[in-house]
Amino acid sequence: MFVGGLNWDTTDEGLRAYFAEFGKVDACTIMRDPETGRSRGFAFLTFEDPSSVNQVMVREHYLDGKAIDPKRAIPREEHLRNTRYFVGGLAPATQSDSMKAFFATYGKVVDATVMVDRESGRSKGFGFVTFEDAQDTDQLVGRADLILDEKQVRACYNAPKYRSDLDG
Numbered sequence: 016m017f018v019g020g021l022n023w024d025t026t027d028e029g030l031r032a033y034f035a036e037f038g039k040v041d042a043c044t045i046m047r048d049p050e051t052g053r054s055r056g057f058a059f060l061t062f063e064d065p066s067s068v069n070q071v072m073v074r075e076h077y078l079d080g081k082a083i084d085p086k087r088a089i090p091r092e093e094h095l096r097n098t099r100y101f102v103g104g105l106a107p108a109t110q111s112d113s114m115k116a117f118f119a120t121y122g123k124v125v126d127a128t129v130m131v132d133r134e135s136g137r138s139k140g141f142g143f144v145t146f147e148d149a150q151d152t153d154q155l156v157g158r159a160d161l162i163l164d165e166k167q168v169r170a171c172y173n174a175p176k177y178r179s180d181l182d183g
Contacts, residue, residue, distance in 0.1 A: 016059065016060050016061070016062075016068055016071065016085050016086065016087060016088050017057065017058075017059060017085070017086045017087075017088040018030065018057060018058045018059070018060060018083055018084070018085045018086075019056065019057045019083065019084040019085075019086070020056065020057075020081060020082060020083045020084045020133070021045065021054060021056050021057060021058060021078070021079075021081070021083055022078065022079035022080060022081040023053065023054050023056065024054075024079060025045065025054065025058075025078060025079045025081075026045070027043055027044060027045050027058075029078070029079065030043055030045060030058055030060065030078065031043040031060070033076075033078050034060055034062075034071065034085075037062070037067045037070045037071050038062045038063065038064050038066075038067030038070070039062065039063040039064065039067075040060055040061070040062060040063070041060075041061045041062055041063045042059075042060060042061045043058065043059075043060040043061075044058060044059055044060070045057075045058040046058060046059070059088060068087060071085050072085070072087070086126075087126070098145065098146045098148075099143055099144070099145040099146075100143065100144050100145075100146075100155060100156075100170045100171065100172065101141065101142075101143060101170070101171045101172070102114065102118075102141060102142050102143065102144055102168055102169070102170050103140070103141045103168065103169045103171070104140065104141070104166060104167060104168045104169050105129060105138060105140050105141055105142055105163065105164075105166070105168055106138075106163070106164040106165065106166040107137065107138050107140070108138075108164055109129055109138060109142075109163060109164045109166075110129060111127050111128055111129050111142070112127075113163070113164060114127040114128075114129060114142060114144060114163065115127035115144070117163045118144045118146075118155075121146070121154070121155055122146045122147065122148055123146060123147040123148065124144060124145070124146060124147075125145045125146060125147050126143070126144070126145040127142065127143070127144045127145075128142050128143050128144075129141075129142040130142050130143075144170075155170040156170055156171060156172060157169075158170070
C-alpha cells in the first residue's frame with residue numbers, strides 16, 4: 016500500500032503498529048530524504064495477507080494527529096501494463112468517483128484521483144486516471160469533446176509543464 020499525508024514525526028515503528036490492527040505487516044518503510052533523513056510524508060507497506068488491504072480501504076485513518084491517506088499501490092510490474100493519464104480542467108465539484116465513472120466508458124479504470132489542496136480540501140482542478148489496459152485509451156489524448164461535470168477536460172499522457180498547456 017501507499018500511505019500519504021504522514022506527520023513528519025511518524026516513525027516506521029508507529030506506522031507498523033497502527034496498521035497491525037488490520038493484519039500482520041510484512042514490510043513498512045517511510046520514504047526519507049537521502050541527504051537529511053527527514054520524512055517525505057509518505058510510506059509503502061505490505062501485509063502478509065493481501066486481504067488486509069480491503070479492511071484498510073473501508074474507513075478513514077488518523078495517525079499522530081493527522082489524517083492519512085492509504086491507497087492500493089500498483090506493483091512495479093503492473094505499471095508497464097497500466098496507462099496513467101493526467102486529467103486537467105476538472106470542475107471544482109468533480110470527485111474521484113465521478114471521474115472514475117466517466118472514464119470507465121473508455122476502459123477498465125484501476126484508479127481515479129482528484130488532487131486536492133491539503134489545507135483547504137478544495138480540488139486543484141486536475142487529477143489522474145489509470146486504466147488496466149491501454150488498448151482503447153489512446154483515443155482520449157487531445158480530444159476536445161471530453162465533458163465531465165459540465166466542464167471540458169483534457170487528458171494527457173504526462174502532466175503538462177506549464178499551466179497554459181491546460182488551456183489549449
